Amino acid sequence: DYHWAYSGENGETSWPTKYGFCGGVHQSPLDFHHSILQYDSTLYPIRLQGYNVSTTDYFTLSNNGHTVSMSLLPTMSIEIPPFTYIASSLHFHWGNLAHPKGSEHCIGGKRFAAEVHVVHYNSKYADVATAMNAADGLAVLGILLEVGSFHSSYDGILTRLVNVKYKGQNALIPGFNLQTLLPTRLDEFYRYEGSLTTPPCNPSVLWTVFRNPVFISLEQVSIRIFFGTVCLTLVLS
Numbered sequence: 001d002y003h004w005a006y007s008g009e010n011g012e013t014s015w016p017t018k019y020g021f022c023g024g025v026h027q028s029p030l031d032f033h034h035s036i037l038q039y040d041s042t043l044y045p046i047r048l049q050g051y052n053v054s055t056t057d058y059f060t061l062s063n064n065g066h067t068v069s070m071s072l073l074p075t076m077s078i079e080i081p082p083f084t085y086i087a088s089s090l091h092f093h094w095g096n097l098a099h100p101k102g103s104e105h106c107i108g109g110k111r112f113a114a115e116v117h118v119v120h121y122n123s124k125y126a127d128v129a130t131a132m133n134a135a136d137g138l139a140v141l142g143i144l145l146e147v148g149s150f151h152s153s154y155d156g157i158l159t160r161l162v163n164v165k166y167k168g169q170n171a172l173i174p175g176f177n178l179q180t181l182l183p184t185r186l187d188e189f190y191r192y193e194g195s196l197t198t199p200p201c202n203p204s205v206l207w208t209v210f211r212n213p214v215f216i217s218l219e220q221v222s223i224r225i226f227f228g229t230v231c232l233t234l235v236l237s
């Protein structure tokens with residue numbers, strides 16, 4: 001049976017044949033090229049609620065075979081007027097040895113080393129599954145990662161990837177302040193109405209991609225996970 005992938009015969013070009021939304025007019029990601037950008041002074045900075053999670057709470061890191069995702073707490077939310085969006089999970093988009101830069105969004109054609117997505121769903125819906133099928137259902141924060149100095153908050157997640165090497169494995173991470181995963185400037189971002197970047201590509205995402213990248217070290221970026229059989233290859237270049 002068909003299962004989508006990032007490459008090969010079930011790669012991106014085959015997605016629209018199996019998933020009606022993929023390749024649609026709202027398809028994410030985008031290259032934020034100056035020709036499509038328009039400054040909007042009415043946009044509010046992103047407001048985080050409950051992001052400073054106590055160490056007595058735990059997040060679950062798990063591997064679904066396509067990506068590693070970390071479940072978040074329903075006490076976490078963001079405010080994008082007129083809605084509140086409840087945190088669901090965060091996940092990573094890495095590159096691979098063939099294409100080391102793995103960000104999905106680009107700025108002016110520049111692709112970054114990796115990208116983190118923090119997925120939230122509109123509080124007007126009962127759960128994320130329902131919200132996924134609504135045009136105003138999801139709000140995803142995009143954080144671009146670039147090679148620079150060591151980042152201790154990301155290290156708390158990246159060092160545990162080895163425990164979720166295979167599809168179906170889980171690992172617990174003690175709570176910490178997830179705002180430290182975001183860039184400092186929460187008022188500098190690109191905003192657009194788009195979709196899930198992977199099948200089924202639901203056009204239900206209000207995207208907020210921060211303008212400023214967050215820096216992690218080359219060793220931290222080089223932790224790559226190759227999906228499929230899901231083997232973790234520590235490429236410490």
Ligand SMILES: NS(=O)(=O)c1cc(-c2ccccc2)cc(-c2ccccc2)c1
Nearest residue numbers: 066067088117119128140195196197198
């Ligand atoms: N890249 S994304 O933000 O559009 C995205 C969101 C969600 C998502 C997650 C929770 C609730 C609802 C949607 C899941 C994925 C995904 C990535 C790889 C493999 C499978 C799924 C990707």
Ligand SMILES: [Zn+2]
Nearest residue numbers: 091093117197
């Ligand atoms: Zn994503």
